[in-house]
Amino acid sequence: MMNREPPKIEAQRTFPPLDESLYNLRPRDAAFYKELTGIEDDAALKQHILDIQAKAYKVAPYGCIYLFLFTRRGLLDLPAYRQVLRIGRERKSSIFLDVGCCFGSDIREVILDGFPAAQTIGTDLHQELWDLGHELFKSSPETFLAHFVRGDAFNPEILAVAPPASMQTSGTSTPDLDSLTSLNPLRGCVSVIHATAFFHLFKEDQQLHMARAFAGLLSSEPGSIILGVHTGAQQKGVMNRVYRGIEVDMFAHSVESWTAMWDGEVFEKGTVKVDAQFKEVSEGAEGDERYPLLYWSVTRL
Numbered sequence: 302m303m304n305r306e307p308p309k310i311e312a313q314r315t316f317p318p319l320d321e322s323l324y325n326l327r328p329r330d331a332a333f334y335k336e337l338t339g340i341e342d343d344a345a346l347k348q349h350i351l352d353i354q355a356k357a358y359k360v361a362p363y364g365c366i367y368l369f370l371f372t373r374r375g376l377l378d379l380p381a382y383r384q385v386l387r388i389g390r391e392r393k394s395s396i397f398l399d400v401g402c403c404f405g406s407d408i409r410e411v412i413l414d415g416f417p418a419a420q421t422i423g424t425d426l427h428q429e430l431w432d433l434g435h436e437l438f439k440s441s442p443e444t445f446l447a448h449f450v451r452g453d454a455f456n457p458e459i460l461a462v463a464p465p466a467s468m469q470t471s472g473t474s475t476p477d478l479d480s481l482t483s484l485n486p487l488r489g490c491v492s493v494i495h496a497t498a499f500f501h502l503f504k505e506d507q508q509l510h511m512a513r514a515f516a517g518l519l520s521s522e523p524g525s526i527i528l529g530v531h532t533g534a535q536q537k538g539v540m541n542r543v544y545r546g547i548e549v550d551m552f553a554h555s556v557e558s559w560t561a562m563w564d565g566e567v568f569e570k571g572t573v574k575v576d577a578q579f580k581e582v583s584e585g586a587e588g589d590e591r592y593p594l595l596y597w598s599v600t601r602l
Contacts, residue, residue, distance in 0.1 A: 311550065312550060313442035313546055315548040316547075323545065324351065324369055325369070326346075326347070326369075326372055334372065335351070336413070339439075349437075350369075352530050360427055361430060366403070367476070368547075379528055379530045380578065381576065384600070385416070385493050385526065386415055389411070392522070394491040396475065396476075396478075397411055397493045398420070398424065398484070398494045399424070400424055400495065401424075401425055401499040405434040406434070408423050409447075410444075411421050418446040422447065424452065431449045448481060452483065459485070461514070462514045463485075466489030488518055489521060491518045492522070492525050492526075494518060498530070499511075500512075508552065513567050516529050516567045532551055534554065534579075534580050534591075536555050537553065537554070540587075543592065545591060548553065559575070559597060577597040578595070578597060581593050
């Protein structure tokens with residue numbers, strides 16, 4: 302195996318101590334956690350989540366852990382989510398891949414909504430976060446059938462860039478998901494790739510590299526989709542700001558630049574449909590902070 306340091310993630314500049322006052326579980330998120338953990342008492346659920354957050358922050362002091370973003374039912378907010386669930390219902394041997402899966406919260410959400418659990422895969426740098434997901438949701442590898450691949454997505458032994466699959470080159474058989482140690486055997490087989498709060502961690506050229514790597518995994522079957530949400534901008538460029546105690550310095554795409562990257566650079570122009578929407582979302586207890594987000598999907602035609 303090639304020894305290789307993962308790319309340094311420089312987008313987050315500060316790592317403040319945890320702040321319990323940022324805990325704010327919305328009703329739909331509380332219902333989700335209560336159903337999966339079996340903890341009905343609000344105070345007990347809060348303490349359980351705080352305990353897991355503290356353990357995870359020692360492993361990876363990410364903003365999504367600090368800000369409790371892992372407690373959100375985020376997939377419901379994606380405009381293309383119904384398409385994802387339809388693929389899970391209707392397509393034989395469909396595969397859902399969640400990149401940067403952390404605790405696996407989004408995988409649990411898509412499974413709860415009907416996607417076959419044994420056909421879902423999470424991948425992350427940190428095995429510890431996936432394991433903490435079992436503690437968070439009171440599950441085990443025996444009771445939770447989703448698969449996990451640990452690794453650095455920039456390492457070609459984990460995920461190499463390959464041309465987008467065509468109807469002629471797409472794999473006809475699904476690999477054994479139980480034995481996966483790399484994402485490369487999934488080339489041309491993945492029906493849905495989900496990547497939220499992921500691309501904005503990297504510089505512009507790294508984002509293009511990762512988009513090309515995802516494209517090689519995606520099935521050529523019409524309707525196959527890559528989707529997510531991350532920091533966006535009205536005009537592409539580097540964005541520096543302090544958000545709820547965290548300083549970020551990240552490259553943000555605009556609707557136009559994000560669309561042009563996928564439809565023309567990553568995929569041959571006209572072979573995909575890109576839907577990108579820029580929104581400023583209100584956050585904070587009083588809704589007094591606004592954060593610029595790009596909601597997007599890339600669908601094979």
